[in-house]
Amino acid sequence: MKPYYLTTAIDYSNGDPHLGHALEKVGADAIARWHRLRGEPVRFLMGMDEHAQKVLQAAEQAGVAPQVWVDRLSERFDSTWKRLHCSHDDWIQTTEPRHAKGVAALIERIRERHPDAFYDGEYEGLYCIGCEEFKSGSQVVEMRCIEHPSRELVPTKEQNTFFRLSAWRDAVLAAIQAGQFRVEPAIRRNEVLRVLEDGLLDISVSRSRLPWGVPFPGTADQTVYVWFEALMNYLSATGFPDAGWDEIWPADLHVVGKGITRFHCAIWPAILMAAGLPLPRMVWAHGYVQWGGAKVSKSEGNAVSLDLAIDRHGPDALRWFLLRDVGFENDGDFTFERFDAVYDSDLANGIGNLASRSLAMIEKYRAGVVPGLLGQESLDVAGESAVHAYKAAMAAIDLKVAAQQIVNLVTEANGYITTSAPWGLAKAGDDARLDAVLAALAHCLVRLAVMASPFMPEKSQALWAALGQGGTPEAAWAMAAEPRLAGVKVAKPENLFPKPPTP
RNA sequence: GGCUGGGUAGUUCAGAUGGUUAGAACGCCACACUCAUAAUGUGGAAGUCGCGGGUUCGAGUCCCGCCCCAGCUACCA
Numbered sequence: 001m002k003p004y005y006l007t008t009a010i011d012y013s014n015g016d017p018h019l020g021h022a023l024e025k026v027g028a029d030a031i032a033r034w035h036r037l038r039g040e041p042v043r044f045l046m047g048m049d050e051h052a053q054k055v056l057q058a059a060e061q062a063g064v065a066p067q068v069w070v071d072r073l074s075e076r077f078d079s080t081w082k083r084l085h086c087s088h089d090d091w092i093q094t095t096e097p098r099h100a101k102g103v104a105a106l107i108e109r110i111r112e113r114h115p116d117a118f119y120d121g122e123y124e125g126l127y128c129i130g131c132e133e134f135k136s137g138s139q140v141v142e143m144r145c146i147e148h149p150s151r152e153l154v155p156t157k158e159q160n161t162f163f164r165l166s167a168w169r170d171a172v173l174a175a176i177q178a179g180q181f182r183v184e185p186a187i188r189r190n191e192v193l194r195v196l197e198d199g200l201l202d203i204s205v206s207r208s209r210l211p212w213g214v215p216f217p218g219t220a221d222q223t224v225y226v227w228f229e230a231l232m233n234y235l236s237a238t239g240f241p242d243a244g245w246d247e248i249w250p251a252d253l254h255v256v257g258k259g260i261t262r263f264h265c266a267i268w269p270a271i272l273m274a275a276g277l278p279l280p281r282m283v284w285a286h287g288y289v290q291w292g293g294a295k296v297s298k299s300e301g302n303a304v305s306l307d308l309a310i311d312r313h314g315p316d317a318l319r320w321f322l323l324r325d326v327g328f329e330n331d332g333d334f335t336f337e338r339f340d341a342v343y344d345s346d347l348a349n350g351i352g353n354l355a356s357r358s359l360a361m362i363e364k365y366r367a368g369v370v371p372g373l374l375g376q377e378s379l380d381v382a383g384e385s386a387v388h389a390y391k392a393a394m395a396a397i398d399l400k401v402a403a404q405q406i407v408n409l410v411t412e413a414n415g416y417i418t419t420s421a422p423w424g425l426a427k428a429g430d431d432a433r434l435d436a437v438l439a440a441l442a443h444c445l446v447r448l449a450v451m452a453s454p455f456m457p458e459k460s461q462a463l464w465a466a467l468g469q470g471g472t473p474e475a476a477w478a479m480a481a482e483p484r485l486a487g488v489k490v491a492k493p494e495n496l497f498p499k500p501p502t503p
Numbered sequence: 504g505g506c507u508g509g510g511u512a513g514u515u516c517a518g519a520u521g522g523u524u525a526g527a528a529c530g531c532c533a534c535a536c537u538c539a540u541a542a543u544g545u546g547g548a549a550g551u552c553g554c555g556g557g558u559u560c561g562a563g564u565c566c567c568g569c570c571c572c573a574g575c576u577a578c579c580a
Binding site: 011204225404415 | 506507508509514515528529530535536537538539540542543544545573574575576577578579580
């Protein structure tokens with residue numbers, strides 16, 4: 001069975017991982033975990049983009065060889081994502097031999113099928129002597145490079161290879177319109193459609209001055225231009241062109257930042273079409289994390305320390321906050337003030353306290369053994385509908401709404417406890433009612449553990465274990481659909497989400 | 504400039520096809536409860552729905568104009 005293959009963007013090896021990167025990884029991870037929860041095989045790729053000029057400069061500044069530099073950063077990013085409980089099962093660096101091999105094979109495959117897909121042309125751009133590279137866009141202010149404002153940019157021509165992007169415009173446009181190649185959310189799709197409707201120009205895809213890169217097949221001194229090559233990581237990670245790659249490809253989902261949608265939604269599908277390969281099924285472009293309303297980025301120099309944010313309340317809490325409050329669709333804001341508020345309300349006072357009080361009552365009134373099911377309580381009905389709504393939201397990659405279902409169910413459960421007042425039933429000796437209430441609470445907790453697992457794997461695992469369940473909540477969707485806990489021995493865990501002492 | 508979105512309670516946001524007193528969460532105030540991480544529940548205060556016109560019996564929801572914010576605008580991952 002072909003796995004659900006999803007990827008995140010590969011990150012530039014020229015700085016530390018920050019909150020913006022984290023949102024993407026954690027969001028993709030929640031989606032990966034959701035598919036595993038449904039029992040699907042999943043393949044989940046992350047990695048590093050290492051062939052940029054900036055990377056060389058960063059290595060030089062650090063005084064180490066480029067490969068040493070990128071390996072160091074690769075380790076740093078990978079371990080950060082693992083610390084955030086990301087469950088990727090492949091990690092690609094674009095300096096790996098398998099990537100160079102995949103890129104070369106893909107370009108050759110395009111040449112075989114469409115000999116005129118590539119042609120020699122002249123690229124003309126503004127060249128900065130200081131940076132030793134071409135500059136454009138926001139790097140150019142008043143005809144000068146922002147890094148070297150004392151020097152004039154020199155209009156320079158160089159001979160290199162062009163990709164006939166324009167030839168695939170109609171086909172890419174049609175694929176998006178037909179829904180065969182989905183671009184989500186809609187705001188991003190509209191942008192891409194507009195770009196395509198305006199037409200595409202051919203693009204230069206090689207550089208002659210950069211030895212740090214993948215050699216362009218059939219040329220003596222050219223390397224593949226970095227972002228053209230970077231896109232191909234999704235394919236080279238499947239093992240392409242070696243046997244077995246087509247058991248993984250096409251990708252089901254590319255998760256990317258909104259800033260790079262055009263590359264993924266116009267150029268990447270054109271490359272694949274030229275090669276006669278199937279298109280990815282979906283590109284999801286998330287919004288950006290802002291810091292107190294301002295852009296967070298390495299270039300702005302205000303990147304919040306990711307380690308600091310993780311240390312605040314632990315990795316699961318940060319995952320929860322990013323996906324539930326910052327959001328995976330629109331831009332969102334990160335402040336410690338809000339992070340603390342959401343932690344207290346959703347996690348400590350919400351799920352954590354609900355688990356605590358429910359399990360404490362099962363222990364106190366029934367020696368920790370979940371009573372048998374006596375009938376359907378109102379809380380069971382609420383649980384079923386929460387699971388239903390959650391499922392629909394996850395399938396639509398609406399992580400915020402999915403998380404909302406968890407919060408809603410917690411609220412339902414707290415209200416149910418107040419209404420049914422188990423302590424009163426115990427005092428009155430109404431054992432039948434008390435059994436029903438305690439069973440319903442246990443079922444509710446199981447549902448919560450399962451639903452929370454894509455968001456907070458570690459904490460939901462702890463809750464799962466407290467409910468006397470073996471293994472992990474992964475692939476345990478059946479328990480959410482129909483909890484079976486009669487006779488199971490539960491144990492109240494330590495506080496799932498301890499509250500820091502208030503000063 | 505062009506194109507997309509958006510401007511709704513202190514804050515973050517919901518509000519298909521126009522229709523009773525505009526909703527939720529967090530925060531705030533009061534009360535209740537005691538199983539629980541001083542947690543939870545109930546009630547309450549809180550909004551000229553960006554501005555100005557228009558259509559309509561009736562508009563946050565449609566039309567026109569304007570203001571403000573964000574994004575995209577091709578080789579910036």
